[in-house]
Amino acid sequence: MMVSRMALNRTSLRCISGLRGYRGRANFSTVESEMGFVPVMWAVWGVSFVFMACVSVFAARAGRNEEAQIFLADSSSHSKSEQDAIAARVGKLRPVKLTSLGILGVMTVVVVGYYVLDVVKQFAK
Secondary structure, three states: OOOOOOOOOHHHHHHHHOOOOOOOOOOOOHHHHHOOHHHHHHHHHHHHHHHHHHHHHHHHHHOOOOOOOOOOOHHHHHHHHHHHHHHHHHHHHHHHHHHHHHHHHHHHHHHHHHHHHHHHHHHHO
8 A cells, every 4th residue: 555645644643653642741750750760770779889899800800919028127218118118008098998989888788679579569569
């Protein structure tokens, strides 16, 4: 069946495209408005995971030359000063590493809590 362009009016286009009943404004139900929270929640969790991973990799690379040894003699003062400098750099990263791990932990609790509440809501009906 061949349809000319003139025969396609606005109503038939709405029916073809699945927009029957659309009146130009969005009616958001409770479910539709809550659906926007989930992608944001996962995005924040992903960003916090990537940040924590980057900080951990950076701290590992900063401390890769650190040696766990005891300096008993004064003859190795140069090595001791190098190790102290490395330990100071790694020590400065510790609060950032713990903070990023804490943020990731909180976001993991939020994600798990959201889905636990979702399951409880579904079975409560």
